[in-house]
Amino acid sequence: MSIDTQAGNDILDRVLEGEGPLVWLDVDDVEGLVTRFAAIARRSGQSMYRWRPEDGLVSLREASTRVPGCPRVGDVLRYILQSLHFGIYLVTPPALVGAQDAHLLRQVARLPAQPVRRVILLGGAPSLSESLDDVLVHMATQPRAAGLRLRDGRWVT
Known part of the structure; x- marks a missing residue:
């Protein structure tokens, strides 16, 4: 499934x-989704990042900007736990390997609601030594059922 702007x-x-x-997020077209999120980040100014082993943590809004000190996924999770700002962080699950990553993900899951911070595991099911189902x-x-919602001050379907 190709992911369009909407x-x-x-x-x-x-x-x-x-x-x-x-x-x-169970997604087939990871690169398509990342491309769409990058466009949203540039347009909206929202802080969105992607972690890959070859690049570390990179801003989607400013593609050439790397976050220092985040070469490993564990470093990224610690960075998120210490952050006091809105942020969306995209991570590919095969990068998550050990009990330490599972422990850090459990800490992320207990973050307070504000500021909004989301760690999005992309693609197939995360294969960790510990289950995170809870x-x-x-x-x-898949798109959700059509219904009215408020967007930019107007109701849309």
């Missing part, structure tokens, strides 16, 4: 409205 906005809305800060919000990229 689908990208809808997915982001559902993630932000979700019940917790730790989300597993703290992980699972979402699919």
